[in-house]
Amino acid sequence: xKVLAVLVLCVTLGFSNxxxxxxxxxxxxxxxxxxxxxxxxxxxxxxxxxxxxxICKASTSCKGRxxxxxxxxxxxxxxxxxxxxxxxxxxxxxLCYNAGGAVTDAEIKSISERLYSLDSNKASASVLVIDxxxxxxxxxxxxxxxxxxxxxxxxxxxxxxxSKPTYAALLSVLDNYNRMTGQAExxxxxxxxxxxxxxRETMSNTQVGRELFAFLYNKGIYKSEEDFIQDLKMMWFGxxxxxxxxxxxxxxxxxxxxEIKGGKVSGFHNWIRFYLLEKSGKLNYYSHxxxxxxxxxxxxxxxxxxWDGYYKQVGSAVIGCSPEFDFAxxxxxxxxxxxKQCHLSVGxxxxxxxxxxxxxxxxxxxxxxxxxxxxxxx
Numbered sequence: 001x002k003v004l005a006v007l008v009l010c011v012t013l014g015f016s017n018x019x020x021x022x023x024x025x026x027x028x029x030x031x032x033x034x035x036x037x038x039x040x041x042x043x044x045x046x047x048x049x050x051x052x053x054x055i056c057k058a059s060t061s062c063k064g065r066x067x068x069x070x071x072x073x074x075x076x077x078x079x080x081x082x083x084x085x086x087x088x089x090x091x092x093x094x095l096c097y098n099a100g101g102a103v104t105d106a107e108i109k110s111i112s113e114r115l116y117s118l119d120s121n122k123a124s125a126s127v128l129v130i131d132x133x134x135x136x137x138x139x140x141x142x143x144x145x146x147x148x149x150x151x152x153x154x155x156x157x158x159x160x161x162x163s164k165p166t167y168a169a170l171l172s173v174l175d176n177y178n179r180m181t182g183q184a185e186x187x188x189x190x191x192x193x194x195x196x197x198x199x200r201e202t203m204s205n206t207q208v209g210r211e212l213f214a215f216l217y218n219k220g221i222y223k224s225e226e227d228f229i230q231d232l233k234m235m236w237f238g239x240x241x242x243x244x245x246x247x248x249x250x251x252x253x254x255x256x257x258x259e260i261k262g263g264k265v266s267g268f269h270n271w272i273r274f275y276l277l278e279k280s281g282k283l284n285y286y287s288h289x290x291x292x293x294x295x296x297x298x299x300x301x302x303x304x305x306x307w308d309g310y311y312k313q314v315g316s317a318v319i320g321c322s323p324e325f326d327f328a329x330x331x332x333x334x335x336x337x338x339x340k341q342c343h344l345s346v347g348x349x350x351x352x353x354x355x356x357x358x359x360x361x362x363x364x365x366x367x368x369x370x371x372x373x374x375x376x377x378x
Contacts, residue, residue: 022048022055062089067110103219103336105343111215112329112344112351116298118207121164121322123297127157128320132301134287138377141289141304141313152285152303153275167272169194169201170256170323174273177253181261182243185253195237195252199229202324212328221335232331235370240361242266251358251370255330258307258315265305265312269374270326271319274303282308289314290377293349297321300351300375316375318351329353330373338368341376352376 022038030037036049038056062078070079075089082088131154134147161167172194178185187195203209204225213228222228239247242254242261253259258268268274277283284306292300297320305312318326333342333353344351356371363369 020049022052025049025056060089062092065089107215108332108336108342109345111212111332112346113348114211115208115325115328115332116346118211119298119322119325120207121161121166122325123156123161123320125296127160128297129153129155130299130301130319132288132291133285135291136287136289136304138289138314140287144304144306144311145286146284146306147287148285151278152301153278156275164322166198166202166206166323169198170272171276173198173252174257174276177257177259178248179258179260181248181259181266182246184246184248185239185250196233198323199232199236202327203229203232206322206324208322208324208328212332215332216335231364231367234363235334235367236331238363238369240358240369251334251372255370255373256326258312260307260310263310265307265310265315267372267374268307268312268315269317271317271321272323274305274315274317277307290316292351292375294347296347298325298346302375302377316377318375330355330370334370334373 020035022036025034025038030039030041036042036052037045037047038049038052042048042052059075065078068078070077076082076092077087078089078092082092130152131148131150132152133150136143136147162171173191176187176191176194203213213222213225216222216228217225222231236252237250239250241247242249242259249259254267256270257273258270259266274283278285286304286306288301288303290300290302294300299319300316301319302314302316303312305315318329329344329351330353333344334355334357336342337353338355339357340355342353342355344353352375353373354376355373358369358371361369
C-alpha cells in the first residue's frame with residue numbers, strides 16, 4: 001500500500017513521465033533504466049522516446065532559428081555570436097552559415113540595426129547640441145555662400161565623450177596627417193601604433209566591433225579576429241597616391257580627416273573632426289543641403305563649409321555616433337558592397353552609404369584600398 005501511495009503521489013506531482021519522456025533529458029547518454037532514449041544515437045538504434053523530436057531536436061537545432069536573439073534557456077544557439085562563444089547548435093553551419101560569403105540586403109539591414117542598438121558610446125541630447133540653421137537646395141550648394149551666422153555645434157560635453165577610449169583613440173590619429181595631396185605621408189612609430197590602437201580599440205574592445213566581426217566571420221569573410229583586424233588596417237590605413245605619384249592618401253585620411261585636392265576639400269565625412277576644426281576657428285559652417293529623418297543621435301547632415309580657405313560643397317557625415325559605429329558601418333558597407341550603394345537600417349530608418357574602391361593600387365592578394373565612403377542623400 002505504501003508503494004502504491006508513492007506512485008499516486010508521483011502522478012499527482014507530474015513525475016509519471018520520467019521513464020518514457022525526454023523532458024529534462026535531451027542529450028544525455030544511453031541509460032538502460034529508461035524505457036526510451038533522448039540522444040542522437042536513439043535515431044540510429046530506433047529507441048527514441050515519442051517526444052524526442054518535439055522536445056530535443058527543436059531545442060538543439062537551428063531550423064527556423066537563424067539569427068535569433070540570445071536566450072540563456074536555450075541548450076545551443078543560432079546567432080552571429082555563437083561561433084565566438086563556441087555554443088552553436090550542431091547544424092548551425094549547415095543551416096545558418098554561408099561559406100560563400102554572400103551577404104543579402106536583408107542581412108545588411110539586420111546587422112546595421114544590431115550595431116545601432118549596441119552603440120552605447122553615441123552622444124545624447126544632454127552632451128551634444130547642434131544648430132543646423134540654413135537649409136539650401138542642392139542647386140545652391142556650389143554658391144559658397146555663408147547662410148548660417150552661428151556654428152553648427154552649439155554644445156559638446158568633451159569630458160563625457162572624449163574620455164571614452166574609442167574617442168581618445170580617434171583623436172590621437174586625426175592630427176597625424178598632412179591634408180594636402182601630392183605630399184607624401186610619413187608616420188613615426190608612435191603614429192603607426194596609434195593607428196593600430198584605433199582599430200583594436202574600436203573593433204576588439206567594443207560590442208559594436210565584436211558584433212561586426214562575428215557577422216563577417218559567420219559569413220566566411222574572415223577566418224579569425226586577427227585576420228579581420230589586419231585587413232582593416234590595410235584597407236583603411238594603407239597608403240596610396242592621389243596626386244603626383246606620392247604616397248599621400250589613405251581611406252582613413254580621406255574619410256575621417258579630410259584632404260585638399262585641386263583647391264577644394266576632398267572627403268571629410270566625420271563629425272568629430274568637423275567639431276574640432278570648428279572649435280579651433282579653422283572651419284566655418286555655411287549651411288546644409290539635407291538632414292536625416294532621425295530625431296536623436298546619430299543623425300545625418302549634408303554640410304557646406306569652408307575649411308581654412310578651402311570649400312566643401314557637400315560634406316555628409318553621421319552626426320553624434322561613436323567612432324566605433326562610424327568605423328563599423330563604413331567597413332561593413334565597403335566589405336560587402338564595395339563601389340556600390342549600401343542600404344542600412346538605423347533605428348528603423350534607411351541610411352544609404354556610398355562606397356568607392358581605389359583601383360590604381362592594391363594590397364595583399366589584389367585587394368583594393370578604400371577610396372571613399374559617405375552617407376548619400378536620403
